[in-house]
Amino acid sequence: MQEIFKVATNPRIKLSKSNKEKEKWYKKWWGVLLLSFGAALLVFFLIFLGLTFYYYRQIKSGKMPLPASAKFLRASAPTAESKQVDPKKVLPDGEPNSSPNALLTVVGFFDFQCPFSKEASATVRELQSIYGDKVNFVFRNFPLTDIHPQAMLAAQAGECAHEQNKFWPMHDKIFLNSAATEEDLKSYAKQIGLDEKKFSDCLASSKSRGQVLKDYLDGQLLGIRGTPTWFINNEKIEGTISTDIFKKLIDYLLTEQK
Numbered sequence: 001m002q003e004i005f006k007v008a009t010n011p012r013i014k015l016s017k018s019n020k021e022k023e024k025w026y027k028k029w030w031g032v033l034l035l036s037f038g039a040a041l042l043v044f045f046l047i048f049l050g051l052t053f054y055y056y057r058q059i060k061s062g063k064m065p066l067p068a069s070a071k072f073l074r075a076s077a078p079t080a081e082s083k084q085v086d087p088k089k090v091l092p093d094g095e096p097n098s099s100p101n102a103l104l105t106v107v108g109f110f111d112f113q114c115p116f117s118k119e120a121s122a123t124v125r126e127l128q129s130i131y132g133d134k135v136n137f138v139f140r141n142f143p144l145t146d147i148h149p150q151a152m153l154a155a156q157a158g159e160c161a162h163e164q165n166k167f168w169p170m171h172d173k174i175f176l177n178s179a180a181t182e183e184d185l186k187s188y189a190k191q192i193g194l195d196e197k198k199f200s201d202c203l204a205s206s207k208s209r210g211q212v213l214k215d216y217l218d219g220q221l222l223g224i225r226g227t228p229t230w231f232i233n234n235e236k237i238e239g240t241i242s243t244d245i246f247k248k249l250i251d252y253l254l255t256e257q258k
Contacts, residue, residue, distance in 0.1 A: 102136035113148030160202035
């Protein structure tokens with residue numbers, strides 16, 4: 001009681017720290033600075049995330065046309081970004097195709113384990129059903145084995161199925177299971193009616209591997225950097241293309257050839 005009386009009657013006696021309202025950390029100068037920095041960092045991260053997702057969807061959906069495809073659709077003259085290539089490297093004899101006597105040929109380099117190649121392959125199958133024998137779709141291999149360890153074996157399976165004239169059924173099976181094992185591939189061979197012994201021997205042979213490596217080497221010489229990569233009238237287009245844009249492109253080129 002005496003202590004309280006002394007404090008009340010003597011203004012020079014200060015209250016102890018425990019009786020004072022402690023200042024909150026976020027009201028201090030360093031707290032304000034820390035919160036401001038954290039908020040700015042969060043905003044930057046959200047913007048970066050949003051832009052990354054936006055451009056990923058634009059490229060993947062084909063809504064962001066590549067220079068070559070835009071050139072086709074504008075029907076303008078060739079540009080420095082769209083170079084003519086050696087047709088013998090684009091389309092040698094004997095590659096899996098859909099309509100060899102068609103007016104227009106579309107060559108695609110694919111990797112069976114690439115998700116973008118899978119999407120592109122679905123587009124190709126849809127376009128085949130639309131255009132029939134008007135457009136020849138040619139499949140070539142470009143397995144990126146550094147990141148897709150099963151891609152080489154899958155490509156060999158495609159070549160072995162092609163030897164028995166069943167490439168496209170095998171193509172569909174493999175793209176449904178991009179991580180197909182050797183046993184899976186042999187099972188697919190049985191399902192689509194291949195001679196199983198011939199298929200197994202082919203899959204184990206250096207011949208099928210050599211056919212895939214020939215495609216890959218041609219792709220390197222053509223400057224391919226990833227899959228899918230297309231060659232239409234011997235002009236290169238990189239990346240996925242939406243079905244709608246592909247249809248406009250094909251319709252324009254078929255009209256030009258009439």
